[in-house]
Amino acid sequence: MITVEKLKKVYDDTTVLKSIDFTVKKGEVVCLVGPSGSGKTTLLRCLNLLEVPEEGTVTIGKKTVDFGGKKLSKKDTNELRAYSGMVFQGFHLFPHKTVIENIIEAPLVVQGRDKKELVAEGEELLQKVGMLEHKDKYPDALSGGQQQRAAIARALMMKPEVMLFDEPTSALDPQTVGEVLRVIEDLAKEGQTMVIVTHEMNFARRVSNQVLFMDGGYIVEKGEPEDVLVSPKEKRTREFLQLIKE
Amino acid sequence: MIDWFRQIQWEHLFDPELAWNSLPLLLQGLQITLLIALSSMAFSLVLGLFLAVGRMSKRWYFYLPARMYISFMRGTPLLVFLFILYYGIPVLGIQFNSAIVAAIVGISMNFAAYSAEVIRSAIMSVPRGQWESAASLQMTYWQTLRRIVIPQATRIALPPTTNIFLDIVKGTSLASVITVHELLYSARLVAGQTFDSMTMYITAALIYWGVCIVIGYFQERLEVRYNRYLTKR
Ligand SMILES: Nc1ncnc2c1ncn2[C@@H]1O[C@H](COP(=O)(O)OP(=O)(O)OP(=O)(O)O)[C@@H](O)[C@H]1O
Ligand SMILES: [Mg+2]
Numbered sequence: 389m390i391t392v393e394k395l396k397k398v399y400d401d402t403t404v405l406k407s408i409d410f411t412v413k414k415g416e417v418v419c420l421v422g423p424s425g426s427g428k429t430t431l432l433r434c435l436n437l438l439e440v441p442e443e444g445t446v447t448i449g450k451k452t453v454d455f456g457g458k459k460l461s462k463k464d465t466n467e468l469r470a471y472s473g474m475v476f477q478g479f480h481l482f483p484h485k486t487v488i489e490n491i492i493e494a495p496l497v498v499q500g501r502d503k504k505e506l507v508a509e510g511e512e513l514l515q516k517v518g519m520l521e522h523k524d525k526y527p528d529a530l531s532g533g534q535q536q537r538a539a540i541a542r543a544l545m546m547k548p549e550v551m552l553f554d555e556p557t558s559a560l561d562p563q564t565v566g567e568v569l570r571v572i573e574d575l576a577k578e579g580q581t582m583v584i585v586t587h588e589m590n591f592a593r594r595v596s597n598q599v600l601f602m603d604g605g606y607i608v609e610k611g612e613p614e615d616v617l618v619s620p621k622e623k624r625t626r627e628f629l630q631l632i633k634e
Numbered sequence: 635m636i637d638w639f640r641q642i643q644w645e646h647l648f649d650p651e652l653a654w655n656s657l658p659l660l661l662q663g664l665q666i667t668l669l670i671a672l673s674s675m676a677f678s679l680v681l682g683l684f685l686a687v688g689r690m691s692k693r694w695y696f697y698l699p700a701r702m703y704i705s706f707m708r709g710t711p712l713l714v715f716l717f718i719l720y721y722g723i724p725v726l727g728i729q730f731n732s733a734i735v736a737a738i739v740g741i742s743m744n745f746a747a748y749s750a751e752v753i754r755s756a757i758m759s760v761p762r763g764q765w766e767s768a769a770s771l772q773m774t775y776w777q778t779l780r781r782i783v784i785p786q787a788t789r790i791a792l793p794p795t796t797n798i799f800l801d802i803v804k805g806t807s808l809a810s811v812i813t814v815h816e817l818l819y820s821a822r823l824v825a826g827q828t829f830d831s832m833t834m835y836i837t838a839a840l841i842y843w844g845v846c847i848v849i850g851y852f853q854e855r856l857e858v859r860y861n862r863y864l865t866k867r
Contacts, residue, residue, distance in 0.1 A: 436770050469772050480767035484785045484863050494771035497781060526863040539767075546771060 389414045389550060389581050390435070395444035395455075397430055404430045405441065406605035412550070412598070415579040419592035419613070422602035423628055428585045431602070432552050435583070436474045437465050448472055449549045473543030477555045479535040481527040481542070487514065488523040491542040498546075506545075513541045517571050533564025537571055544575075551575065553584040589632065593617055601625045649830055653837045656824045663820030664841055670737050670806045670816065671845075675799050677742035682749025687779075689754055700750070707747035713808050716740040720812040737809035737816075741802060748798050756791035757783055789860035796853040800846050807842075817841060 390412035397405040404427045412418050420428050433439040435446060441455045449471040453464050482490050491513065492506040514520040517537040527535050536556055543551060553572065557565040569591050575582065576595050586592055592599060592613060599616040601609040601624075609622045620626050688700035707715070720736045723729075730736040760783045768778040810819035821838035825831040 438766050438769060466772060469770065472770075474767070474770035476763060476767060478763055480761075480763035482764065482767075482782055484789075493781065494768075494773060497777050498772045498774075528864055542771070 389416070389449065390583070391445075391447040391452075392435075393445045395431070395434060395441050395446065397427070397434055397439060397441045404605055405434065408444070408605075408607055410600055410607055410610060412581060412583060414549075414581055416597045417576045417580075417582045417584065417595050418598045418600060419596040420583060420585045420600050420602060421587070421589070421592060421617075421628075422608075423631075426602040427605050428602055429554050432474070432554050432583065432585055435550075436472050436552055437469055438474075470546075471548060472550045472552050473546055473548035475536070475540055475543055475551065475553045475556050477558050479527070479532070479539045479559075481535055481539055483527050486524050486526055487519060487530070487538045490527070490538060491545050494542070495545050510541070510545060513544055514538075516574070517541050518567070531564055532560045533567045536560065536568045540568075540571055540575075549581060551580055551582045553582065553586070555585050555587065557586070557588065587632065589617060589629075601628070603628070646830075647832050648836055649833045652824075652828060652830055652833050656821075656834065656837070659820050659824060660817060660837060660841060663815060663817040664845075666734065666814060666816040667803070667806050667818075668845070670734060670741065670809060670814070671799075671803045673738050674741040674745060674802050674806070677738070678745040678749050678798070678802070679753075679795075681742060681746035682753050685746060685750035686753040686757060689750060690757070704747040704750055707744050708751075712741065712744045712805055713811060715744055716808060716812050733809070733812050733814045736812060737806070737814050741805055741809070745798055745802055745805070748801075749795070752791050752794045752798065753787065756787035756794075759790050760786045789857075792853060792857055792860060796849060799849055803845055803849065804842060 390410075392408055392410050395405055395408040396403065408431060410418075420431065422428055430439060434441045435448065437460070440460050443456055445452060445454045445456075446468065447453075448468055451464075451467045451471060453460070453468050481487075482493065485493060488507060488510055491510045492503065495501045495506055496503060511520060511523065514523050517540055519534060519537050519541065522530060522534060522538075527538070530538070540551075540556075556572065557568050560568065565588070569588065572582070572584065573591075573595050584592075584596070596613045598610060599613045600607050601616055601620070601622070603624050609616055609620055609625045615621075616625060617629065620629065685700050685704060688696040689704065691697050691700075716737065719740045720730070720733060723736075730739070757779075764782055764786070765778060768782050773782070806816055807818040809816055810822065813819075817838055821834040825834040828834075
């Protein structure tokens with residue numbers, strides 16, 4: 389479903405992603421862990437083309453983009469983006485739209501679909517993430533956990549093959565973390581392919597099929613969650629796990 | 635003090651009968667004033683939006699001309715620009731078929747520069763995350779601008795835009811200098827015939843004030859509407 393090869397991203401003078409290779413199979417849940425500044429967010433943003441990498445190739449679904457030579461075209465951007473949906477740490481719901489308006493906005497404008505149909509579909513999805521009763525509220529009137537669940541529904545409305553999560557619970561109060569993680573676990577059970585950046589190690593062990601440990605712009609270790617998170621081979625992985633346990 | 639107050643000849647300051655009798659003529663002038671003001675508001679907003687987008691572009695052939703334009707219009711008096719349009723342009727073989735059109739073009743072009751700056755800062759105050767989440771949902775630049783960013787920027791731009799509108803209303807009085815028969819022109823006409831300048835200018839001032847009060851009322855209504863999604867605080 390996802391294949392990343394020799395991916396490189398440079399900001400001004402710092403190389404944030406040095407050479408990233410990994411693959412994600414269809415239906416797989418991959419957790420991306422690593423210390424702050426290791427490039428996790430950058431990697432996710434490169435998959436969604438919010439950042440344009442300097443080198444390497446990304447394949448998602450049936451679309452492959454090679455960043456080596458010429459400038460990235462709008463067409464390539466749109467085609468690759470159509471395969472993924474993104475959930476941000478800070479939700480970024482549209483504040484001037486109600487929950488239901490938020491989630492039907494993109495299919496309405498981008499795909500030009502019928503509004504009635506979308507509202508019905510949207511309500512079904514909101515039911516699934518436990519947000520149906522709040523469908524006519526504005527984001528400002530919702531808790532962080534509720535906003536994030538609405539944001540997940542918004543991304544799902546575009547029916548992406550892959551869902552990308554960047555620390556979806558890091559901006560939340562502790563008591564609302566659980567409700568968001570539960571929604572993500574439900575998606576995992578349904579076979580939704582996902583890449584999740586997270587610091588919740590227990591959650592990562594429960595939900596993922598593969599864990600990638602990143603440090604210094606490389607994927608230092610990857611494998612089954614029990615291997616990487618419980619008995620890692622690499623010294624740096626062990627140090628990191630030790631650090632977050634304290 | 636009291637003597638000074640007593641010796642004022644009130645009938646020379648304001649003659650209600652003259653004001654009343656000249657009202658039909660002044661209201662005719664007001665129609666022209668409103669025509670110029672309303673069309674200039676619309677044109678300056680639209681032109682200002684494009685200037686703002688151009689000014690924010692990364693491409694030099696968009697942002698350089700936009701910057702030049704804004705700098706020139708903000709740095710030159712409107713009256714001078716109206717003179718250039720009305721007396722200067724015909725030399726080039728272009729003739730505005732009426733002074734009103736020249737006034738609308740001049741005022742719109744001038745105030746577009748101020749609109750552009752207001753719109754630009756309002757657009758830039760919309761958080762980057764809004765652009766990014768819209769992009770990740772495959773919305774294009776213009777779709778995002780139109781459906782996501784501008785509605786939020788409007789709320790922020792409302793008070794300064796109202797100020798621009800008020801300046802436009804008052805700025806239309808400059809059109810009297812290029813022979814447009816608007817409110818101030820009408821007032822001056824009567825003043826010239828009756829030698830009662832005070833009454834006429836005070837009446838004109840009150841009418842301008844009235845128009846601005848109406849605009850202020852609309853601002854308040856719109857503010858309530860655009861703030862409705864903010865429930866906290
Ligand atoms: N727009 C940018 N311009 C310059 N440098 C950047 C930019 N964005 C990120 N960086 C740098 O890239 C590096 C990796 O950042 P990134 O946000 O990907 O790390 P992260 O693994 O997500 O960290 P965290 O766990 O804190 O979210 C950091 O050193 C950061 O300072
Ligand atoms: Mg990050």
